[in-house]
Amino acid sequence: MRFIDEYRDDRIALALVEEIGRTVTRPWTMMEVCGGQTHTLIRQGIDQVLPQEIELVHGPGCPVCVTPLSLIDQAIEIAKRTDAILCSFGDMLRVPGSSEDLFMARAAGGDVRVVYSPLDALEIARRNPDRTVVFFAVGFETTAPANAMAVKQAKQLGVDNFALLVAHVLVPPAITAILVSPGNRVQAFLAPGHVCAVQGWREYEPLARDFGVPIVVTGFEPVDLLEGILMVVRQLEEGRTEVENQYVRAVGRDGNVAAMAVVAEVFETCDRAWRGIGVIEHSGLRLREPYRLHDAELRFPRKQGAASESEVCIAGEVLRGRAKPSHCPAFGAECTPEHPLGAPMVSSEGACAAYFLAGREREEATIP
Amino acid sequence: MCLGVPGKVVEVFEEEGIRMGTVDFGGIRRKACLEYAPEVGLGGFVVIHVGFAISVVDEEEAARSYELLAEMGNLEGIDLPQDPDGVRPEDVPGPAAGKEPSSR
Numbered sequence: 001m002r003f004i005d006e007y008r009d010d011r012i013a014l015a016l017v018e019e020i021g022r023t024v025t026r027p028w029t030m031m032e033v034c035g036g037q038t039h040t041l042i043r044q045g046i047d048q049v050l051p052q053e054i055e056l057v058h059g060p061g062c063p064v065c066v067t068p069l070s071l072i073d074q075a076i077e078i079a080k081r082t083d084a085i086l087c088s089f090g091d092m093l094r095v096p097g098s099s100e101d102l103f104m105a106r107a108a109g110g111d112v113r114v115v116y117s118p119l120d121a122l123e124i125a126r127r128n129p130d131r132t133v134v135f136f137a138v139g140f141e142t143t144a145p146a147n148a149m150a151v152k153q154a155k156q157l158g159v160d161n162f163a164l165l166v167a168h169v170l171v172p173p174a175i176t177a178i179l180v181s182p183g184n185r186v187q188a189f190l191a192p193g194h195v196c197a198v199q200g201w202r203e204y205e206p207l208a209r210d211f212g213v214p215i216v217v218t219g220f221e222p223v224d225l226l227e228g229i230l231m232v233v234r235q236l237e238e239g240r241t242e243v244e245n246q247y248v249r250a251v252g253r254d255g256n257v258a259a260m261a262v263v264a265e266v267f268e269t270c271d272r273a274w275r276g277i278g279v280i281e282h283s284g285l286r287l288r289e290p291y292r293l294h295d296a297e298l299r300f301p302r303k304q305g306a307a308s309e310s311e312v313c314i315a316g317e318v319l320r321g322r323a324k325p326s327h328c329p330a331f332g333a334e335c336t337p338e339h340p341l342g343a344p345m346v347s348s349e350g351a352c353a354a355y356f357l358a359g360r361e362r363e364e365a366t367i368p
Numbered sequence: 369m370c371l372g373v374p375g376k377v378v379e380v381f382e383e384e385g386i387r388m389g390t391v392d393f394g395g396i397r398r399k400a401c402l403e404y405a406p407e408v409g410l411g412g413f414v415v416i417h418v419g420f421a422i423s424v425v426d427e428e429e430a431a432r433s434y435e436l437l438a439e440m441g442n443l444e445g446i447d448l449p450q451d452p453d454g455v456r457p458e459d460v461p462g463p464a465a466g467k468e469p470s471s472r
Contacts, residue, residue, distance in 0.1 A: 001394035003374040003413060003425055006434060012441035019440065036370055061370070089418075117419025119401065142370040145404055146420040149386075157384065194370040197415060197423035220372075223437060249430035250372070250415050250423045259404040259422060349370075 003249060007221030016226035020233055021051045028236050029055045029185045030229070031178070031321055033171060034192035035062035035349025036220055042354040044222050054233065057185070057321035058354075060174050061192055063138045064091045064347035065319060066274040067167045069307040072097040075136050075165055078300050079110035085128060087121035088136040090114045094337075094346045098307045118150035125154070125162035134296040137164040142194040144168055144285060145259035148266035151287065151294050163296040166286055169272055171195050172203050173283035178321065179211045186321060188232045190218040190225070193247040198263075200255025204243045212241045219247040266291055275343060276316030315342035318351050324363075325352040331362045372415040374425055375400075377408055391416055 032038055038058045041047050047056050060066055076097050079086040086102070093102040093112065106112040111131075115121050118135050125133035137147040147164060154162040171192060178186055191204055196217045208215045214235035218228030228246040235242060245251055265288070272284025287295045312330045317323035325331055325344065335341040337353050344350030379390035380402060389402040391414060398416075405414050405421035413425035 001374065002376075003430065009441060009443070011443060012437045015441045016437075034370055117401075119419055140370060142372070142417055142422060145422065146401070146418045149401065149403060149420070153384070153386065192370060194372045194415070194417060194422065197372065227437065248433050249425050249427075250374075252426075256404055256422060258406055262404075 004221060007219065007223040009223060012223050013226055016223065016230055017049050020054070020226070020230050023230065023233050023237060024051050024053045025237060027053045027055070028187055028233065029057055030188040030190065030232050030236075031057045031059045031186045032190040032218070032225070033059035033061040033175065034190075034195070034220075035059075035065070035347065035351065035354075036194075037061075037190060037192065037218065037225060038351050039349060039354045039357075040220060040222060040225060042351075042358045042360070045358070046222060046225060050229070054229065056229075058318070058324075058351040059178070059189075059321060060274065060277060060319040061140065061171065061195075062319075062344060062347050062349040062351070063140055063143070063167070063169060064095055065315065065343040065350050066169060066277065067092075067095070067138050067343070068273040068275050069098060069309060070273075070302065071165065071167050072101075073307055074297070074300070074302050075134075076100060076102060076105045076110075077303060078134050078165065078296065079105040079112045080108065081110075081300070083131055084300070085111045085113060085124060085131055085133045086136065087113045087115045087124060087133060089116075089138065091347045091349075092136055092138060094340060095343045096310070096340055096346075118147050119153070122150045122154055122159060122162055125159050126157075129161055132161050132163055132296075132299065134163045134165050134300075136167070138167045140169055140171055140192070140195050141199045141263075142192075142197070144263045144267060145198060145256070148262045151266050151291050152262060154294055155291060160293060163294045163299050164287065165296040166267075166284075167272075168267065168285035169274065170269070170283050170285070172207060173280050174274070174277075175204075175207055176211075177277070177280045177283070179207070179213065181320065183322075186213070188214040188236055189216070190228045190232065191215050191243075193217055193219045193224070193251060196245075196247070196251045196255065198256050198259050200251070200253050201243050201245065202253060202255075208241050208243045214241050215243045217243070217245045217247050217251050219250065274319070276319045310341040313342035315344050315352070318342075318344055325355040326360050326363045328352070328362070332356060333362070370417065372417040372422060374413050374415050377402070377410055377412050377414060380410060389421075391421070
């Protein structure tokens with residue numbers, strides 16, 4: 001397909017690997033924030049063909065992985081109600097809650113439906129006026145415009161039985177949290193191309209300047225990633241700390257103005273807990289006051305119950321870039337995509353699933 | 369979650385006040401919301417994410433930047449695929465690919 005195949009050309013990829021080798025003179029550590037990028041890097045073995053000086057650290061850009069356990073538990077509670085239908089993207093169904101997952105809720109009789117778009121959930125709500133249809137709104141800035149449109153449309157059309165369980169998170173506050181964390185080793189970032197397709201990269205400029213880190217907005221195909229890495233290495237070697245754009249075919253500095261306007265109309269920022277990481281200030285979105293009727297958290301208040309995580313899983317360390325999935329004692333043994341202990345083993349964007357699906361082996365390592 | 373797939377707009381229409389369209393992904397067609405791509409017309413390329421166009425592909429910029437890459441890879445001429453055979457199912461979002469929809 002056009003705009004995909006040409007960015008998978010191995011002749012260009014090899015030329016980029018060679019150019020990176022000619023450019024790099026000392027060790028550098030960079031983070032790819034987005035889990036989609038992690039999967040391409042690992043599946044294609046890009047991390048293994050790069051010069052040894054370059055270490056790729058995998059970032060927290062997997063919304064499914066960072067959705068807090070309490071919200072997963074709440075989604076499961078809603079799914080079990082006879083007066084509700086829970087709609088979700090497919091990735092969420094196997095994410096472990098405190099004691100079960102959404103698949104189990106479905107097996108126990110809960111009405112859980114996988115949808116491709118939030119507009120599909122809205123359509124389900126219109127066809128089932130006697131039940132509340134809750135869409136589990138998980139995602140980064142990329143997905144917020146779609147979810148915002150679904151709520152805006154529900155309000156416009158008077159579909160009062162449509163609600164969102166909002167778990168939206170934002171990338172720049174997460175980058176800041178990584179940069180200020182004690183012992184941070186990340187010296188540069190590949191910024192997520194589709195987040196920036198919506199938001200542009202203005203908000204990354206103060207990060208690059210204030211923290212002195214190069215940031216390169218990067219696409220998702222192997223050639224995109226290698227070119228992004230080359231641009232980062234050039235900046236690091238030359239001592240520059242700028243925001244550059246590799247993904248020129250889809251991203252402009254100002255982002256998608258029409259999408260940002262609807263997101264701003266429907267959502268406002270809030271503090272949000274990231275699973276495995278903790279609360280990050282101003283790192284989430286919630287519905288604004290005029291849309292509260294459509295807020296599933298208000299409609300179905302959470303029953304108080306302690307949320308509990310697996311004791312062996314090191315998902316938090318993996319999500320913060322402090323450990324590789326292959327360092328986990330449970331990796332590939334007790335924890336597999338079929339029987340995950342932590343969310344990064346579930347998601348099509350989780351780093352643990354990427355390592356497992358690429359056949360990577362567990363290795364002994366101490367967590368720094 | 370942030371999977372976005374480029375496709376060609378082959379139809380534009382309105383549905384309950386929203387700008388919608390049909391987008392072709394190498395032969396597989398799906399409905400998508402074009403509300404966030406007000407400037408795109410028939411034949412234009414958009415990046416689709418969870419049924420929404422989030423970006424209009426800048427074909428000139430794409431050609432310009434690809435030319436540099438092609439030179440680096442010593443490619444003879446620039447051979448942009450149009451509608452090649454063998455569309456990979458993983459490149460096409462949604463149920464049309466014949467598997468459970470993913471949230472990527």
